[in-house]
Amino acid sequence: MFETEEKLFTERDLLLGILWEGDAQLHTNSPGMAKTPFGSTIVHGNSVTSMVLGQLLRVYFKSTENIKIRELNVSYHAPVHVGDFVKGVFVLEEQQKHLSNPEILRMNFEVLKNKQTRVSKGTISIEVG
């Protein structure tokens, strides 16, 4: 099992999703979002996933040479707001190694905020070598 460090999400982190995904209403319209069940602007789900996967690659694998992500599946269960502390928990589910093929690691993961609330869960397949 690998757990990422807890990360505090800040307003700066909203920019990651805004740069490439846009979707201004959900992520930047503060008065508009105050009237919704979310209560305030939310962080893009893909930004949250990017940040926990970034830590997985940087810390767990150490080197990204010859590493490729083959598949990613994520379901989102709760929003992340500015001020939330978020971490990812990864569990190695399957490791396939064949002589002539690269190794494939399949991991299940869960993203939690403020130590207890599930933000998302999913699976990732990573090719190594």
Add this chain to the structure above:
Amino acid sequence: MEILGMFFEDFPVGKSGGSVGKTITSSDIDFFEEMSSWPRYSDAERQLAPEMLVTMISAGLMTRQGIYEGTLVGIIGNSWHYKAPVLVGDTLKLKYLVTEASLTKSRERGIVVLKIRTFNQRNETVAEGEIRTMIRARGE
């Protein structure tokens, strides 16, 4: 909340469309790696776009059409298969197809599943995905 986008009823199964193009620059990759703490991602002498950047750009090619601006309640899930590397200088576009559309019990919202193919300037598929969205219903 301003409504510029389309409602659930405007996404029938079988509806399809495409996007504009986005050229990948070295700055895209540098900013992504810096902001997401993603490690340097390179293959010999080539600078590769991290797969999550491809995912985010694909999501952006959908949202920047404005089709669910103000009507999107949220993305409830997505799945991606990464088929080919994306390099600096590649120009990505996508095509989408609505494969599922169902109203929730309240009938105020619906789940719309979009099948996505993201491809480069040579029409090579770089990623295939499925985005599960929740979209406001017009409620007529």
